Structure formats: C-alpha cells, structure tokens
Amino acid sequence: MRERQLIRMKWRNALFAHWEKTPGEVARSLPEHMEVDTFQGRAYVGVVSFSMHDIRPSFFPKQTGLHFPELNLRTYVCVDGEPGIYFYNLDASSPLGVWIARRNFAIPYYQARFSIRHYQSWTYWNHHRRSGNVRFRAKYRTTGEQLPAAEGSLENWLAERYRFYTAKDRQIWYGDVVHKPWKLYRGEYAEEENGLLAAGGFNHSDGRPVHVMVSPGVDVGAVRLRKK
Numbered sequence: 001m002r003e004r005q006l007i008r009m010k011w012r013n014a015l016f017a018h019w020e021k022t023p024g025e026v027a028r029s030l031p032e033h034m035e036v037d038t039f040q041g042r043a044y045v046g047v048v049s050f051s052m053h054d055i056r057p058s059f060f061p062k063q064t065g066l067h068f069p070e071l072n073l074r075t076y077v078c079v080d081g082e083p084g085i086y087f088y089n090l091d092a093s094s095p096l097g098v099w100i101a102r103r104n105f106a107i108p109y110y111q112a113r114f115s116i117r118h119y120q121s122w123t124y125w126n127h128h129r130r131s132g133n134v135r136f137r138a139k140y141r142t143t144g145e146q147l148p149a150a151e152g153s154l155e156n157w158l159a160e161r162y163r164f165y166t167a168k169d170r171q172i173w174y175g176d177v178v179h180k181p182w183k184l185y186r187g188e189y190a191e192e193e194n195g196l197l198a199a200g201g202f203n204h205s206d207g208r209p210v211h212v213m214v215s216p217g218v219d220v221g222a223v224r225l226r227k228k
Contacts, residue, residue: 005221031167084163088200138191
C-alpha cells in the first residue's frame with residue numbers, strides 16, 4: 001500500500017549545474033554510514049535551483065500553499081545499497097518554509113534573500129544567505145535541445161532521485177518524494193559568484209560546471225521522514 005503523501009508542491013524552472021569531484025573528496029564530506037555514489041567512477045556535486053509553488057499539506061486545498069525560491073548544494077550517495085541525495089545546504093526565502101523543513105525533514109535549510117528575474121531567454125538568480133555571508137549570482141537558459149535522459153545515462157542518474165538522506169541524532173534518516181520523470185533540456189550557465197561550494201567544504205576555483213541541464217519542472221509529493 002502506497003504511503004500517504006505528507007506535503008505536496010510544485011517545482012518550476014529548475015537548474016541542474018554539476019561539478020566533478022573525486023570520490024575521496026566527496027567521501028570525506030559525508031556523515032558516517034553514507035557512501036559516495038558514482039557514475040562511471042566519477043563523483044558529482046551539484047547546485048540545483050527552482051521556484052517552489054503551492055507548498056502545502058496534502059489535505060489542504062490547492063492554491064493555498066507557500067511560494068518561494070529554493071537553492072541547494074547536493075551530492076549523490078548510497079545507504080545500504082539504495083541511492084539518494086545528500087544535501088549540504090538548502091536556502092529558501094520563507095522563514096515559515098525553513099522552519100517547517102527543519103522540523104519535519106531534518107534537512108539543513110537556511111533563510112536567504114533572493115532576486116530572480118527573466119530577461120530575453122535568461123533566468124538570473126541573485127542570492128544572499130542571511131547567515132554566513134554566502135552568495136550565489138548566476139544566469140542560465142535552455143539551449144532548446146531536449147535530453148533523452150534514458151536509463152543508464154548521466155542525465156537520468158543525476159535527476160531521477162526519489163530519496164534524500166540526512167543525519168540526525170547520530171542516525172541516518174531518509175525521506176522519499178514522488179513525481180513524474182523530469183523533462184530535461186541542455187542548458188547554458190554563467191556565474192558571477194558562487195559561495196555554495198565553499199560553504200559545503202569544496203574548492204571552487206573553476207566556475208564552469210561540467211554538466212548543465214534545465215527543466216520546466218515537476219509536481220511533487222513528499223512522505224514523512226523515516227529512520228534507516
């Protein structure tokens with residue numbers, strides 16, 4: 001029997017920008033009992049951004065939820081052989097959204113200021129975390145070419161993740177999400193400032209990611225957090 005969804009939301013206008021790191025570098029950044037997940041021997045750290053719409057408990061009527069942007073730094077892990085995402089940090093503009101996420105999902109959300117604008121084909125993000133003076137300023141756009149994201153491809157490996165892991169009280173916890181597969185397009189990306197990787201403990205001397213995708217988004221359901 002499928003578990004009832006606790007939260008429903010919509011993720012829109014998403015960016016996936018990824019940098020390659022050595023598996024050892026990523027392994028040193030992870031909590032105990034998490035293993036690095038790799039694609040063809042390579043580990044990846046990603047900046048993912050999107051606008052969140054209609055975030056609400058599943059029993060609330062549509063169009064009654066919160067709306068705010070989210071920006072996160074992530075990598076890819078396995079726990080007991082099951083793949084998922086590990087978040088180093090997530091930033092959102094809503095104090096209530098940050099409180100709900102920290103309380104219900106035990107993931108490292110931070111409150112931040114955002115300015116997002118669209119000009120011609122570009123989306124511009126200007127972000128400043130309220131604590132720690134972390135900033136992110138970048139622009140991205142689709143090149144118009146849809147990516148097949150077939151099973152076994154890097155695109156599928158990066159995007160089609162339906163579980164995240166977090167460490168709480170010296171235990172590993174996980175949360176699952178449900179959504180249709182992403183519609184992914186090849187993207188173009190340029191950054192002016194990116195403090196997210198340094199805040200996650202990574203060197204960021206090169207602002208050029210090795211892989212960029214964008215997506216119009218997906219509708220998402222999330223279930224309650226569970227202990228592994």
